[in-house]
Amino acid sequence: MIYTDPSARLLALHTTHTSYWMGVDETGRLLHLYYGPLRETPPAWPEPYFDPGGRPDRLPQEWPCPGLGDNHAPFFAPEWADGAIAAEMRFAGVKTRAGKYALPGLPAFRIGEDPGAETLRITLKDGRGLTLTLLYGVLPGCDVITRAAVLENTGEEPVTLRGMPSAVLDFARSAHPALDFITFDGAWAAERTPCRAPVRPGVQAVGSVGGIPTHAHNPFVMLCTPDAGEDRGECWGAALVYSGNYRMQAESTPAGVRLSVGIEPFRFAWTLAPGGRFIAPEAAFVYSGAGFGPMSRCFHRAIRRHLLPARWADMAAPRPVLLNSWEACYFDFDEAKLLRLAAAAKAAGCDLFVLDDGWFKGRNDDTSSLGDWVADPAKLPEGIDGLCRKVNGLGLAFGLWVEPEAVNPDSDLYRAHPDWALQIPGRETLALRHQYTLDFSRADVREGVWRQLTALLDSCPVAYVKWDMNRTLANVYSAALPAARQGEVYHRYVLGVYELQQRLTDRYPDLLVENCAGGGARFDCGMLYYSPQIWTSDNTDALDRLMIQYGTSFCYPPCVMGAHYSTVPNHTTHRTASVEARMAAALAGTFGFELDLTAYTAAEIEALHPFVQFYRDHGALVRGGELYRLAAPDGQGAAWAIAAADGSEAVVFAVGAPLDGRRLPLPFADPARRYAVHALYTGSAPQPPAAPLPGETLLEQGLPLPALSGTLPGYVAWLQSQEG
Ligand code: DGJ
Numbered sequence: 001m002i003y004t005d006p007s008a009r010l011l012a013l014h015t016t017h018t019s020y021w022m023g024v025d026e027t028g029r030l031l032h033l034y035y036g037p038l039r040e041t042p043p044a045w046p047e048p049y050f051d052p053g054g055r056p057d058r059l060p061q062e063w064p065c066p067g068l069g070d071n072h073a074p075f076f077a078p079e080w081a082d083g084a085i086a087a088e089m090r091f092a093g094v095k096t097r098a099g100k101y102a103l104p105g106l107p108a109f110r111i112g113e114d115p116g117a118e119t120l121r122i123t124l125k126d127g128r129g130l131t132l133t134l135l136y137g138v139l140p141g142c143d144v145i146t147r148a149a150v151l152e153n154t155g156e157e158p159v160t161l162r163g164m165p166s167a168v169l170d171f172a173r174s175a176h177p178a179l180d181f182i183t184f185d186g187a188w189a190a191e192r193t194p195c196r197a198p199v200r201p202g203v204q205a206v207g208s209v210g211g212i213p214t215h216a217h218n219p220f221v222m223l224c225t226p227d228a229g230e231d232r233g234e235c236w237g238a239a240l241v242y243s244g245n246y247r248m249q250a251e252s253t254p255a256g257v258r259l260s261v262g263i264e265p266f267r268f269a270w271t272l273a274p275g276g277r278f279i280a281p282e283a284a285f286v287y288s289g290a291g292f293g294p295m296s297r298c299f300h301r302a303i304r305r306h307l308l309p310a311r312w313a314d315m316a317a318p319r320p321v322l323l324n325s326w327e328a329c330y331f332d333f334d335e336a337k338l339l340r341l342a343a344a345a346k347a348a349g350c351d352l353f354v355l356d357d358g359w360f361k362g363r364n365d366d367t368s369s370l371g372d373w374v375a376d377p378a379k380l381p382e383g384i385d386g387l388c389r390k391v392n393g394l395g396l397a398f399g400l401w402v403e404p405e406a407v408n409p410d411s412d413l414y415r416a417h418p419d420w421a422l423q424i425p426g427r428e429t430l431a432l433r434h435q436y437t438l439d440f441s442r443a444d445v446r447e448g449v450w451r452q453l454t455a456l457l458d459s460c461p462v463a464y465v466k467w468d469m470n471r472t473l474a475n476v477y478s479a480a481l482p483a484a485r486q487g488e489v490y491h492r493y494v495l496g497v498y499e500l501q502q503r504l505t506d507r508y509p510d511l512l513v514e515n516c517a518g519g520g521a522r523f524d525c526g527m528l529y530y531s532p533q534i535w536t537s538d539n540t541d542a543l544d545r546l547m548i549q550y551g552t553s554f555c556y557p558p559c560v561m562g563a564h565y566s567t568v569p570n571h572t573t574h575r576t577a578s579v580e581a582r583m584a585a586a587l588a589g590t591f592g593f594e595l596d597l598t599a600y601t602a603a604e605i606e607a608l609h610p611f612v613q614f615y616r617d618h619g620a621l622v623r624g625g626e627l628y629r630l631a632a633p634d635g636q637g638a639a640w641a642i643a644a645a646d647g648s649e650a651v652v653f654a655v656g657a658p659l660d661g662r663r664l665p666l667p668f669a670d671p672a673r674r675y676a677v678h679a680l681y682t683g684s685a686p687q688p689p690a691a692p693l694p695g696e697t698l699l700e701q702g703l704p705l706p707a708l709s710g711t712l713p714g715y716v717a718w719l720q721s722q723e724g
């Protein structure tokens with residue numbers, strides 16, 4: 001619910017459990033007053049307010065401006081024609097409406113069916129000619145508040161934006177004397193490990209200047225009280241709905257902590273002619289007064305219901321069980337080998353066969369051919385359509401890997417259009433993984449790629465596309481823009497990717513798109529608007545996946561995490577893990593296989609059936625249920641569960657010998673029910689308890705785990721409740 005007092009001096013956004021209050025002071029500044037548990041009475045005005053004229057840098061503000069005394073690290077930076085960088089955005093009006101705003105050309109949480117969704121539009125003006133519309137979206141059922149900002153040049157001179165955040169959130173020192181900052185960091189094959197540290201004086205930031213979020217950091221961060229944990233303490237999560245250069249910054253000053261999120265200002269410059277406007281990407285916030293678990297479940301619900309393409313939202317449609325050819329074949333295959341693999345996938349119970357990299361003209365390793373999206377006749381004499389027909393004939397849907405943003409210098413596309421690649425005149429273009437990046441800021445380049453993609457997808461019934469992106473951007477310069485507008489290229493590139501993915505999903509509404517960037521280098525809320533699943537990491541090792549998927553789950557729900565069962569020793573880590581451990585990691589995401597099943601005997605394939613059946617039986621629960629992180633990964637194991645919102649059923653996963661014989665308290669268990677435990681075993685593990693267990697026992701003493709021994713053992717179970 002949105003509240004505005006009659007004089008529009010006080011404004012409040014209420015979700016089911018949280019409130020966000022703002023106030024307009026007598027000078028017209030929009031102050032941030034409160035973000036915390038639901039409160040229907042106005043909070044106190046901030047202390048420095050008693051000195052409103054003198055200390056603008058001590059005021060908690062919704063849109064801090066540079067140049068006139070707010071001396072926090074600047075983010076918003078409008079540069080006027082005379083070179084001054086300054087603004088004084090003062091309140092000019094407010095409007096509310098039912099339903100949530102959308103952002104043209106940018107992904108944003110959708111209006112969806114959340115009955116109470118509302119929008120608050122606050123207008124701020126600078127006298128020299130800027131009008132800023134701050135958009136606030138309220139998704140009450142998910143306890144999510146979104147923000148976005150639209151800046152319009154309403155003056156008569158051009159203005160160059162040298163920095164434009166999406167949202168700023170101030171935490172007054174008096175209310176929050178100490179806060180921790182949590183970021184999600186890593187590297188290739190080790191994405192999104194939580195990293196927590198007290199906010200130090202000064203600026204701490206994560207972000208990217210690589211054109212994509214990269215493996216190193218994620219556009220999701222948290223602030224929390226020092227006592228906060230999985231089920232206790234206060235925390236605030238901030239997710240940016242954006243897939244390019246970004247900055248998530250916490251700055252500590254004597255006044256408190258300022259969290260700023262948005263497009264990274266480095267190499268960003270956007271000139272607004274009179275009448276022009278710029279839309280900053282959306283940011284989404286959740287507050288929880290009961291720790292990280294409830295916060296994550298709010299983000300999960302909002303992403304599942306209101307961000308994913310409607311076709312795949314929440315429990316709308318089952319995701320196919322797939323086999324991906326990458327770890328089975330890499331570049332080494334022909335049609336006969338693929339068909340043998342597809343037949344084995346069918347025997348294992350898969351729905352979809354995905355042909356990964358290596359299928360197009362001359363592509364036998366990673367040095368050539370990206371950009372030439374036609375089948376290699378040497379490997380696929382009957383083309384992609386021929387292979388697709390044969391795979392369909394086996395009773396499987398067909399999916400294909402592409403990397404539309406990339407081009408190898410050794411390709412027909414590059415030979416025909418060398419200027420289509422991002423490159424700085426007079427400098428050598430950096431090839432990473434032997435490839436350049438196409439200039440997706442250019443409409444003609446996108447059109448060329450579009451023609452190739454549609455020719456491919458129109459030629460046969462492709463049910464799934466894996467859209468990969470295997471490098472960061474460099475040599476960022478567009479031949480199509482004048483010198484003064486080169487600061488627009490990074491952002492225009494991202495808009496170009498969004499435009500093409502939107503066209504793809506519009507034209508092929510049933511197509512399942514899985515995004516990927518060398519594993520999880522572009523795993524963000526922006527990409528999830530177009531594709532309901534993203535390949536989480538190139539690392540399929542069960543032990544490493546515990547940490548990768550755990551860290552990922554702070555913002556993103558299990559149903560968006562590409563997770564595949566792979567062979568041992570693992571191709572990345574050379575480690576071994578039990579079938580159950582590998583299955584636990586894969587079954588908690590978008591389940592699939594990534595291994596050479598042609599090497600399996602019929603009996604070995606049959607042993608996989610119970611797991612596939614488990615996914616069929618409980619996939620809807622995995623997609624639409626609530627995640628509980630029961631034991632955080634400690635390098636040796638972890639446990640988690642996904643439960644129905646009403647506590648009526650759950651799937652429970654545990655991995656690692658340290659959990660041997662332990663009891664796992666289940667916070668979602670309903671004391672009014674009894675639960676039968678159906679565990680999946682491949683080996684000689686003990687039998688599950690014969691009698692159903694009372695909910696109270698599960699809640700307080702916990703679920704007794706069987707003996708878990710051997711090399712990385714695992715446990716997968718379904719808990720089915722009965723009344724009383
Ligand atoms: C990186 C991806 O993450 C892998 O799964 C695979 O598709 C390769 N690219 C193919 O080049």
